[in-house]
Amino acid sequence: MVVGGLGFLTWSADAMSQSGTLTDDELRPLYAMDSDIRDGRDLATSTCAKCHGVDGLSTAKGVPNIAGQRPTYLYLELRAYQSGARQNADMTEKVKFLSDDAMVKVAAYYASLDPAQPPAGPAPEYVSPAVGWKAAATPCFKCHGDNGISQKAGVPNLVGQLPKYLVETMQSYVSEDRKLEATNEEMKTALAKLTDADLNQIALYYATQAETLTHAQTPIEGNPTVTKDSAARCIRCHGEDGVGTSPASPSIAGQDWTYMVRSLHAYKDGSRDDAVMGPPAKKLEDADMISLAAHYASLEPKPTGLTKPLSPTEWADKCDRCHGLNGNSARPDVPALAAQKQDYLEKALRAYKDGTRKNPEMLAMSGVLTEDDIKALAAYYAHQKARAAVFVMVPGR
Numbered sequence: 001m002v003v004g005g006l007g008f009l010t011w012s013a014d015a016m017s018q019s020g021t022l023t024d025d026e027l028r029p030l031y032a033m034d035s036d037i038r039d040g041r042d043l044a045t046s047t048c049a050k051c052h053g054v055d056g057l058s059t060a061k062g063v064p065n066i067a068g069q070r071p072t073y074l075y076l077e078l079r080a081y082q083s084g085a086r087q088n089a090d091m092t093e094k095v096k097f098l099s100d101d102a103m104v105k106v107a108a109y110y111a112s113l114d115p116a117q118p119p120a121g122p123a124p125e126y127v128s129p130a131v132g133w134k135a136a137a138t139p140c141f142k143c144h145g146d147n148g149i150s151q152k153a154g155v156p157n158l159v160g161q162l163p164k165y166l167v168e169t170m171q172s173y174v175s176e177d178r179k180l181e182a183t184n185e186e187m188k189t190a191l192a193k194l195t196d197a198d199l200n201q202i203a204l205y206y207a208t209q210a211e212t213l214t215h216a217q218t219p220i221e222g223n224p225t226v227t228k229d230s231a232a233r234c235i236r237c238h239g240e241d242g243v244g245t246s247p248a249s250p251s252i253a254g255q256d257w258t259y260m261v262r263s264l265h266a267y268k269d270g271s272r273d274d275a276v277m278g279p280p281a282k283k284l285e286d287a288d289m290i291s292l293a294a295h296y297a298s299l300e301p302k303p304t305g306l307t308k309p310l311s312p313t314e315w316a317d318k319c320d321r322c323h324g325l326n327g328n329s330a331r332p333d334v335p336a337l338a339a340q341k342q343d344y345l346e347k348a349l350r351a352y353k354d355g356t357r358k359n360p361e362m363l364a365m366s367g368v369l370t371e372d373d374i375k376a377l378a379a380y381y382a383h384q385k386a387r388a389a390v391f392v393m394v395p396g397r
Contacts, residue, residue, distance in 0.1 A: 030104060032071070032104070032105065032108030032112075036104070036105045036108055037105070037108050037109050037112050039105045039109075040105035040106045040107070040108050040109025040110070041054070041109045043098075043102055043105060043106050043109070044106050044109050044110065047094050047095070047098070047106070048066075048094065048106065048110075051063045051090070052064075052065075052066050052110075053067075055067055055113060056068070056069070056110045056113045056116075057116050058341065058344075061343055062343055062344055062347050063341075063344065064340060064341060064344040064348075065115070065116040065339070065340055065341055065344075066110045067110060067113035067114060067115050067116055068110075068111065068113055068114055068115025068116070068336070068386060068388050068389075069110060069111060069115070069335060069336060070111065070329055070331070070332050070333070070334065070335060070336055070389055071107045071108055071110075071111035071332065072107070072332035072333045073329075073332065073333055073334060073335045074106070074107035074110055074111060075103055075104055075107040076333060078095050078098070078103040078106065078107065079103065081094075081095050082095045082096055082098065082103075085358070086357070086358075087356070111389075114388070115336070115338070115339060115386035115387070115388060116339045116340070116341075116386055117339055117385070117386065118338075118339045118382060118383045118384060118385060118386070119382065119383060122383070123379055123380060123382075123383035124379050126311055126312055126376050126379075126380075128308070128309050128311065129204075129309050129370070129372050130204075130205070130208070130308045130309055132201055133201045133202070133204050133205035133208075134146075134205055135201075136194075136198050136201035136202050136205065137201070137202045137205040137206065139190055140158070140202060140206075143155050144156075144157075144158050144206075147159060147209050147212040148160075148206040148209055148212075149212065149214060149216065149217060150216040150217065150218055150256045150259075151216075151217050151218065152218065153218045153219060153256065153257070153258040153259075154256065154258040154259055154262065155218075155256060155259065156216075156255060156256050156259045157215070157216045157254060157255050157256060157301070158206040159206055159209045159212065159213055159214075159301065160207075160213055160243075160251050160253070160254065160301035160302065160303065160304060161203075161206060161207060161244075161250055161251055161304070162207060162244065162247045162251075162304050162306075163200065163203035163204055163207050163247075163306070164203075164247035164248055165244065165247065165248055165249065165250050166199075166202070166203035166206060166207070167196075167199050167200060167203045168248065169250075170191050170194075170199050170202070170203075171199065173187045173188050173191050174188060174191050174192050176188070177273075178272060179266070179271045179272060204306070207304045207306045208304070208306050208307060208308045210303040210304070210307070213301055213302075213303055214254065214300070214301070215253070215254025215255075215297065215298070215299070215300060215301060216254060216255060216256040216257070216259075216297065218256050218257065218258065219257065219258075220257045220293075220294050220297045220298060221257060221290065221294065222257075222287075222290035222291050222293070222294040223290075223291050223294060224291065224294040224295040224297075224298045225291065225295070226288075226291050226292055226295045230284075230288055230291070230292060231292070231295070233280040233283070233284075234252075234280075234292065234296075237249040237276065238250070238251070238252050238296070241253055241299060241302065242254070242255075242296045242299045242301070243301070243302050251301060251302070252296045253296060253299035253300060253301045253302065254296075254297065254299055254300055254301035255296060255297055255301075256297065257293045257294060257297040260289075260292070260293035260296065260297065261289050261290060261293045264281050264284060264289040264292070264293065265289065267281035267282075268281040268282050268284060268289075309370065309372065309373065310373070311376075312376040312377050312379070312380035313380070315369075315373060315376075315377050315380075316377065316380055316381070318365065319337070319365070319377070319381075322334050322361070323335070323336065323337050324336065326338055326381075326384040326385070327339075327340070327381045327384050327386075328384075328386065328387045328389070329389065330389060332389075332391055336386060336389070337381040337384070338381060338384035338385060338386040338387065339381075339382065339383075339384060339385065339386035340381060340382060340386075341382065342378045342379055342382035343378075345377070345378035345381055345382060346374055346375060346378040349366050349369060349374045349377065349378065350374060352365075352366040353366040353367055353369060353374075
């Protein structure tokens with residue numbers, strides 16, 4: 001605050017891009033006096049109050065609270081609606097005839113109000129989706145281990161595999177596209193009880209076990225040295241390092257030796273019918289299979305690149321870099337998130353994620369959020385205590 005009124009910064013028209021975002025560092029200090037704030041209240045009553053309330057506390061679904069919001073941010077958003085950079089027919093209709101001075105006063109008025117307070121009671125307890133993933137995978141622990149590292153010859157490693165491959169493999173057991181042997185009849189029985197969502201959770205669980213990633217803890221037989229010609233048959237799909245080159249190709253680095261030898265025999269004799277694996281496998285002699293399996297089993301597997309879900313607090317550590325501690329922005333052009341309505345925050349994050357709301361930085365941040373992340377992060381900020389901003393004007397040096 002400054003003596004005599006609300007002080008904030010805005011950008012001159014020449015410093016704004018068509019999208020309403022900052023294009024350079026040209027700033028112009030504005031001082032909203034008491035009379036400006038009274039004028040802003042009158043304008044807000046006739047223009048904004050129906051949706052945002054005269055007090056800036058919205059009761060309409062999906063409409064944000066704007067009481068105590070950062071004044072420059074409010075002004076910039078009004079400009080963006082007016083220019084069409086933000087698409088919302090109702091907002092555009094409301095602001096299309098407002099002068100620049102009127103938008104400044106409306107922004108100053110709402111910024112001068114006490115911000116919303118969080119809902120009563122504690123925030124909902126966060127339960128990581130990874131808890132559900134592990135629960136879904138628990139029946140697999142008996143054979144594949146709780147970390148997906150095989151301890152039994154003939155049982156494949158699951159760690160280090162991308163979800164698409166694991167899901168399709170599990171589905172092939174249920175559909176009997178993969179020939180059932182006595183050793184995997186139990187697989188079909190167990191998997192047939194599961195939904196597609198269960199299969200996805202199992203696959204995600206094993207795909208994100210990067211901290212325990214290692215090769216199968218089972219014996220390797222034969223000479224791991226292979227000829228270039230022999231390995232060339234495998235590289236196109238499995239890579240030189242044994243890591244799958246596509247989401248549908250398994251990684252075989254560190255895979256159980258016995259499982260790989262059996263698989264190659266099955267592809268060669270046709271008991272595993274596969275148009276890609278069948279032809280090269282038919283050209284292999286037993287000695288080639290043993291050496292190839294030994295070669296790839298001796299390699300160290302690599303992480304899938306997928307990580308376990310971040311908690312809302314971990315996500316907020318990233319968001320707070322721009323939006324301020326606990327969502328209380330200290331930047332005049334960046335909105336405060338603390339005590340904002342949860343449904344609005346969810347709506348905004350989805351809009352940034354799908355690109356209907358344009359902002360390169362927010363697209364990069366929200367593009368990786370899952371629906372669970374969006375809901376948890378919105379709930380986190382909705383329950384933070386909102387604090388009014390203090391912008392201090394200092395003399396030039």
